[in-house]
Amino acid sequence: MAGFELDLVRKAAGLTQGQVGERLEKSFKTVSKFEREADRMTLTSLRSYLVAVGADSATISVTVGGEVIELPLDLTPAAAGES
Numbered sequence: 001m002a003g004f005e006l007d008l009v010r011k012a013a014g015l016t017q018g019q020v021g022e023r024l025e026k027s028f029k030t031v032s033k034f035e036r037e038a039d040r041m042t043l044t045s046l047r048s049y050l051v052a053v054g055a056d057s058a059t060i061s062v063t064v065g066g067e068v069i070e071l072p073l074d075l076t077p078a079a080a081g082e083s
Contacts, residue, residue, distance in 0.1 A: 006038040006049065013053040023052040043073075051075055 010020055010031075017028040017035070024031065034041060034049055041049070050058050050073070058073040 004038045005035075007035045009050070009055065010035070010053050013055075015053055020049070020052050024048060047073060047075060051077060 010017070017031040021028040021031045031049075034045065038046075047058075055075055058075060060071040060073065062069045062071060
């Protein structure tokens, strides 16, 4: 998906790939792959990533028939697959 630059979110949070990896309990290489292939991430992985970078909220915008529909993502730890 063109323009899906997940690294911008991490950089806005002032974090390195290594720091995000520590929070996700994954390697920085995995974080790098998430960022390179963000359009292939599962919704659960995306939520976990956003929680790890400290995102306050997230919304997916979908346009259907000229109407924009906002789909909020639940970024609570439980929704992100954390316990």
